[in-house]
Amino acid sequence: MDRESILKKYEANLSNILYIMHDLQDNNPERYLSKEDIKVCADYLNVPYSYVHSVASFYTMYSLKPRGKNIIRLCESPPCHLMGAQSLLDYLKGALKVDVGGTTKDGMFTLELTSCLGACGVAPAMMLNEEMFGNLTPEKVDAILGERRKQI
């Protein structure tokens, strides 16, 4: 979808800014808000570029730098910590050869940390794009990553 049609879905009303940014980011193949994305949003809502940038940088669901095709958000809150999130993080870093916030060389995965996802009954948990995964073990993580690598 082009940016114009995304904007047209919403009234040019400041209270729609989070929705507009969600859509622009989802629409960007690099899964982030580019300078161009921020600019069209600012123009449409008739606010300065810096205003949109400041709102985007406040919320963790928006990224201001390019990301991979698949965004992994591992929960690091106390319930997941109790059930072994730390060793899982070490495992993910090793398996993907990236640090937190990094993207794999092939552009397939970005590794992020998140606060509680509300999936504590199946801790440790993570989100991969819009999908949740729980009761994670290194074997399960391998299977999930392998599955994604196949879907090119």
Place this chain on the structure above:
Amino acid sequence: MNLVRNHLLISIDAGTIMAGARAVEKALVEEIDRQGLSGEIAVLETGSIGVTGQGVVIVVYPEGLYYANVTPQDAHELVEEHLLKGRPVKRLMMTEMPKQHVIRKERTGLLKEQPRIVLRNSGIIDPENIDEYIAESGYEAIERAFTKLSPAGVIQEMKDSGLMGRGGAAFTTGMKWDFASKAPGDVKYIICNADEGEPGTFKDRLILEGDPHKLIEGMMIAGYAVGATKGFVYIRGEYALSIERLEKAIAQARQYGILGDNILESGFSFDVEVMKGAGAYVCGEETALIESLEGKRGHPRNKPPYPVTEGLWGKPTVVNNVETLANVPEIIRNGAAWYRGYGTDKCPGTKVYTIIGNVATPGLIEAEMGTTLRDIIYEYAGGIKDGKKFKGALVGGAAGAFMGPEMLDAQMDFVNLREYAAVLGSGAILVMDDSADIVGMLKSVLHFFKHESCGHCVPCRLGTSQLVKIIDKIADGKGKNGDIEKLVKVSEVMRDTSFCPLGQSPILPISSSLKFFKDEIFGRVTG
């Protein structure tokens, strides 16, 4: 006409979807069709049945038999053995039944179990079908409010019920509504705070997924009482299924004329809109949430003025938690006196808990206010997993307090726990067995606050960073004498000087962990 002899309820919530519930549902429907039973057996979707961590869960009625960890491969055996031949499949049967009744604070000797209040319909009705909600007395409360009670009468009923806000702050709901109704202004708003982010809490998500119409009705009653015609539900962006179900419910209610202009010929108009958040814990604070709704960074506002006089776009605004609003239709339909039959004198009603961590059966329960921690853990969560010993619990999320074994018999309610310098908070109970590392847990809690500090005020922005530096040192075995005292001192300054509850909270987990696990924590400081 076909007579359906068996109903198969499949729990479709975020947790079971994760475990493959949609594939299981498809396999069951296909198998039932293949065996020529589609006229006799109905497969129905419902919200959370209250079980988590046990894969895909289904219930077969009229037997009331629960199956867990069901996979698509099991569909053939389930249909052929149970539904065709009448022989339940033992290997998939759940051993611990989920609690579909309200947990009483003491054994009352009543033979009949009391139905739940907040979770009355969760895991029973199809949340995507308004008719099922209506069939369970849904939207009767708003009708009663219109025909038998004036707006002032609704507020009086709420005050009499003694309902306190279930988001954690425990302010009396009737009082809040009263303030907003008396605030001058023609335009007023109702906001439902569904920005659930307190670690360990997922009750609001399951209420939204399991019974979205109850929330809509609660908001309508609030609107009628204070004179608001517009409501917003602010849901965290990660809760995709909650957003989808609530939007469906709103569309159905509009279609039925339950939302819109001149509802049920009462002259009262009300509509609800969903607003999706974008990942900021601080937006659970009501004024930060309002800022976010207005399209700004989610910084908390100065109080006073409180939202009840100056809230969204400067208008009088009521902000209530999901669980609070889900109590409202039950109170208005059954009356305040009925409601006071539950809970304690100072804290009537029930509380929805999410109980997780090292317990045998983690999940979602609804217990009377005043139920002890011991009962919740041992009677309703199956005790500690793998026969280990109870070490402690973190109650109320990150902004909550640690409790040691000494607290097992404390009555859990908002008022009573204050006497122990503990809090009920959001109702998250994270149970730890004797292998848990308290310093590691505290580290995780303090990292959480650092990550979520919004940066608006100095004590919280710098304080959370300092707390993380100190606890990391201690956790790495490099702690020095005096470090723990520094941890306490910094969190005290933050409590006294931070702008909003986020910065005021770290003192709770720090001081409570030292109260119950002092030797262990000091043992980690080498000198």
